[in-house]
Amino acid sequence: MYERDTIAAIATAPGRGGIGIVRVSGPQASSIARQVFRSRQSPERWESHRLYFGEFLDQHGRVIDRGLAVLMRAPHSYTGEDVLELHAHGSPIVLQHLLTHALVAGARHAEPGEFTRRAFLNGRLDLAQAEAVADLVEARTLGSAIVAARQLGGQLSRTLESLREQLVQALALLEAQIDFGDEIELPVEETLAPLCQIRDELVRLRASYREGALLRQGATVALVGRPNVGKSSLLNALLGAERAIVTEFAGTTRDTLQEVWDCDGIPTILTDTAGLRPESATDPVERIGIQRTKGVIDRADVCVLVLDRSEPLQAEDFHAWEQVKSRSVVIALNKSDLPALLEVESLPFPIPPQDVVPVSARTGAGLSEFRAAVARRLRGGSAAIGDDLVLSHPRHVAAVERALDALDRVERGVAAHVPLDIISFELRTGVDALGSITGAVGAEDVLDDLFRRFCIGK
Ligand SMILES: Nc1nc2c(ncn2[C@@H]2O[C@H](COP(=O)(O)OP(=O)(O)OP(=O)(O)O)[C@@H](O)[C@H]2O)c(=O)[nH]1
Ligand SMILES: [Mg+2]
Structure with a gap:
């Protein structure tokens, strides 16, 4: 079992916020409330689970904020012990002093997860x-x-x-x-x-478990293709933010760029990569970029081969396909807003039609179908479990x-x-x-x- 002392910690995230909470759990919760909080009624007489208004005091008795306090008496609390929550304004300084006062009044600083550990040990969870x-x-x-x-x-x-x-x-x-x-x-x-x-x-x-692990741990998706097909534009469109540099010049992206992306509920790291070309055709910087792209391809759960739909396929597109073909692949036929020279059915790559999605990074057309196709590939071809x-x-x-x-x-x-x-x-x-x-x-x-x-x- 554990030592039944009283623990305290700031429960809200570090930094300034509208409200900040100091949480106290253990037998001394109400006596600590009496020392750090001044309200009309003494905490010993408070109803459980009811908010009281009052003033927060530092250890020298000075008023440092006004706000609310609630006592949740054992066993009907998160930890199963008496729990005190002090809801102050979210100033880190005020919260720190409030916590210090609670510690002076008899609490011990909580370890990571200690409130939840107590909840488990007391059979609440x-x-x-x-x-x-x-x-x-x-x-x-x-x-x-x-x-x-x-x-x-x-x-x-x-x-x-x-x-x-x-x-x-x-x-x-x-x-x-x-x-x-x-x-x-x-x-x-x-x-x-x-x-x-x-x-x-x-x-x-x-x-x-496959679905559960995907949702809990997330996945990685790489945008791959020859230079200038619109990989960086597609990344920006999917994120709804101008994260990657886009120009009309081939070879704009030199290094990989990773962003967090919500792919139909699956937390994903989306990577933009340097355009792929046979290495013989490149300068030393581009070569390093291409090496990195290959590393990203090896680690990605799904590789998106981006093609420019407004142009005929080029040798470099076939070269890019060779790099990804052994992986789980989705093809994005980008620039669908322009007159089309490539069709889903007539691509020379052996890939099921549902894994080929026309999109336009410029207009946003097809992006939701694209997300669904990538999510389906991440799930190994099956639909969400619902x-x-x-x-x-x-x-x-x-x-x-x-x-x-x-x-x-x-x-x-x-x-x-x-x-x-x-x-x-x-x-x-x-x-x-x-x-x-x-x-x-x-x-x-x-x-x-x-x-x-x-x-x-x-
Ligand atoms: N019409 C049209 N143009 C697009 C679309 N997506 C990208 N472009 C244009 O294509 C050019 C190249 O776009 P980028 O996103 O830089 O292409 P990239 O594949 O990242 O190129 P590299 O970084 O050089 O490999 C830019 O001029 C874009 O504006 C689209 O959906 N429609
Ligand atoms: Mg780019």
């Missing part, structure tokens, strides 16, 4: 939910936030708990058979029949794999008529694997690793 808090704070697109919010809401935990519960029931029946085998007339196949359905659900969850539950953590998918392996061994064991206690052992391995996701089993080793990812005050 399970491990999967605590992980979701970190994911939510870090989410870079709405899609990532929605996955994390579902996990925080306990949807994943409930599904896994229910599967684990069913495994436990099968295990109990099996153990009864081991102990009282003579008196129970139940074939082991029947006892283990529910395992089939559990396995199907676990297989579905395992398959959802409202279904997804696994988004490597730790979770590893546990599901362990559970599935155990169920396989159970099935093989039954077929080979191995002794029931060995089957029961394997089944228990599966139960524990699922339990490790929510922290019902063996949470200790995960805790330190997890909470290191948090910011202080969360």
Whole structure:
């Protein structure tokens, strides 16, 4: 367990803001409220979860701000302890002095993630939910936030708990058979029949990991092509901002440029690259740029080959295709606002038509179809999973794999008529694997690793 002292931290992001919050959790929360906050009613008599107006005091008793304070009494708070929140104006200086006063009044400065760690230790959140808090704070697109919010809401935990519960029931029946085998007339196949359905659900969850990992970890997309086809213009159009330099001269972009891009909910690093030409045709600076482009191609999850639709294909376009053809590719037929010389159907590259999208960086035409095509390629050709539950953590998918392996061994064991206690052992391995996701089993080793990812005050 943990030492039940009182912790405090500034909970809002560093820098100036409209409102800044100092958060305190632990048994001394209300006595600290009495010292740092002056209101008409003494905090000991405050109603739980109600905002009170008053003055914030520094450690010398000087008024440094006016604002609101709320006490959320245990166990109905984020941490499960008495929690005090001081809502001041968001001046970093005021917040720092307010925090200092709380520390002088008896609190200790919180470690990163310590509030959430206490929430876990007090049973307010399970491990999967605590992980979701970190994911939510870090989410870079709405899609990532929605996955994390579902996990925080306990949807994943409930599904896994229910599967684990069913495994436990099968295990109990099996153990009864081991102990009282003579008196129970139940074939082991029947006892283990529910395992089939559990396995199907676990297989579905395992398959959802690709989508979950994409939304949580993001992906990389590279814009590639010969000089002057409009790669930089396309990057600017997709971002809605003039980030890359665009000119009518071939060879404008010399170095790679990376920007964060929301690709239909998938957080993506979009890279603009130097135009590709056979290296023999280039000067030393351009050569280095092209080398970098090749490095980007090797690392990208999807390479976008940009072609200029208003011109016939050139040797350099074929050269660029050679560089990307072994990767996952989407073709952007750019400059579609001009008279077209290239058509989706007549391209000489072996690529499915749905992965070729006419666009115009100039007018913005086709950009949403383009985003959808790239997102589909990032998902390996499948559509978004929508409202279904997804696994988004490597730790979770590893546990599901362990559970599935155990169920396989159970099935093989039954077929080979191995002794029931060995089957029961394997089944228990599966139960524990699922339990490790929510922290019902063996949470200790995960805790330190997890909470290191948090910011202080969360
Ligand atoms: N009409 C039209 N012109 C475009 C479009 N996209 C880009 N251009 C023009 O094409 C020229 C080259 O654009 P860039 O974005 O610099 O091309 P790039 O592929 O980045 O070129 P490098 O950096 O040299 O490899 C510029 O004059 C752009 O204005 C488009 O969709 N329509
Ligand atoms: Mg460029």
